[in-house]
Amino acid sequence: MSKKTTIYDIAKALDITAATVSRALNNNPRISADTKKLVLDTAEKLNYKRNGLAAALKSGKSNNVGVILPFINRNFFSTVIRGIEEELIPKGYHIIICQTHEDEKKEMETVQNLLNAQVDGILISLSRQTDNIEHFTQVLKKNVPLIFFDRKMDIRGASSVTLDDYQGAYNATQHLIEQGCTKIAHMTVDPSLLIYKNRYEGYRNALLDNELEVYPEFTVNLKSEIEAGREAARKLMDLENPPDAIFSATDLGALGAIQHLKSINVKIPEDFCVVGFSNEPFTQFMELPISSVDQSPLLMGKTAAKVFLEQMDSKDVKIQKSMVLTPTLMIRQSSTKLKS
Amino acid sequence: MSKKTTIYDIAKALDITAATVSRALNNNPRISADTKKLVLDTAEKLNYKRNGLAAALKSGKSNNVGVILPFINRNFFSTVIRGIEEELIPKGYHIIICQTHEDEKKEMETVQNLLNAQVDGILISLSRQTDNIEHFTQVLKKNVPLIFFDRKMDIRGASSVTLDDYQGAYNATQHLIEQGCTKIAHMTVDPSLLIYKNRYEGYRNALLDNELEVYPEFTVNLKSEIEAGREAARKLMDLENPPDAIFSATDLGALGAIQHLKSINVKIPEDFCVVGFSNEPFTQFMELPISSVDQSPLLMGKTAAKVFLEQMDSKDVKIQKSMVLTPTLMIRQSSTKLKS
């Protein structure tokens, strides 16, 4: 089981001091090429492995960053993570991933845990809108970079990388209008979350800009689940004056709606168009591929990571950056009434 | 920005020694209830936060465990992670997640990184079968618990939690036979990976046990992608004597096959049955729901975590545990020829 070899061991072997070894190992200029090579060689020989913890304790830099998000098992989020990894791992960082399951209390605990673990930064997608920002101010007080992605909160000192949800929704709605739809319904989730509020606004303003009426009964709340989508569609179609299109703020909602519509023999896209949001993979390979708004999750992750790196590079100067990515509408069969 | 408060600060405030504070904070029995309460109170008052790094360095326990897997953005794996989290986070552990993207070199690097970061254990799902086990023996030499899940490797000292892939495949094939299918093809991925080998064996033995012939040309390799599934199905159906059913080792493969079959107007399930493997969510909500073998990912994650905890609890005694979970066949429309 042989005790781990430390820089002290290799110092003894070379009859020099640990300080010199440390310098050799860390590309410190104040060392001769000869001894450096000597150190490196015997380090190899003794199978030396640097103890990250000790270095972290001393330098105050753990090389860990925390990523907090609602769920990991959703393509959007897991792809964001991938983006973050692609930027940060090559720089020697480790990613600690924590799921909140949309639980605010868990979010606060998690932030505390990560701070205690001395992470170098926190990238977070909010679990839900909350008045409580105490845990975030604590992060900032400790001078730990805090970057929101997708679901943000406006806090002095915190950066953010988000999608232009308003624009995405506007484009989707505009597209439906161009397909000839005039009675467009909207399925949203939790309007207290900024992203859903913005999607609603985009929907609403697209209608207004086209001089279409905004019927309150055409906007329904639902959870992001298929059953809820089915149920919501049922309600909409039971209206006296039912819609002829749905712009859903989630893909699963759109899928549920389509399932219900098919069950009552509504023809899509001929008589009814549907657009979802998130561009989850399944939207492509359904029998009836579903139009959806892509959120560039990979880019979002990479961008958030880069913002973090910037903050690290200039920790003295306080930077606060808000970046907004442009969404892309993926037009598929579910909303292709006109063949141009 | 106020420097972080340490146990020294709170010791000074109470005019006692840091050692006492430490004891109070760690439920050490050798302390009076009075001073303990006093310490806890002023710790609260001074907003003390324990420095995990320092504790880790001293105790040799980082409270971090590494989870290494091929991809995070696949329902199976992300759900395993969720299972691991549910067991380990309440115990105060942090989860460091690393993706290998099926790259063996990256896997080896990752293992090294995690060891240098002094993780308390490593849970891993192999990227691909490899002859090189050096990185694993290093883990074991350092007496760090190593637990394989799903994709394992037999190494002395390492534990594993896997699915009974053989049984899953056997059941799926048996089910197809019971539906009246006699010419059953199999789509596999990388036969060098144990899981796929076992699935093949299960398929094969189910045929043999039912006195059906095993045609070599009925087994095709593919990557786990839709296009590959389509392509493979095309090849199979172009045979002189084409199959009347497919048992695919992946769900995406099954989906691709179904897409091709539909495109050439083969009726499913009347004239052709398909079963996949993994029970990915999309299999349920396709227009034609796809039968699939469920792998109990949540349970697998929880079990792997529990095995890890056992190892930690008795680090002196070497435990090596191999657990095998039983798969469940989810029968859906794609293979329901007979209505019983």
Added chain:
DNA sequence: TTGTACGCGTTATCAG
């Protein structure tokens, strides 16, 4: 029950 003293492995600041 509490204090003393030291070490975990590394890095940084001095001198020399």
Added chain:
DNA sequence: CTGATAACGCGTACAA
């Protein structure tokens, strides 16, 4: 260019 020495913050024998 290199050596000695002091931290980083905490835990724990040992002694009192």
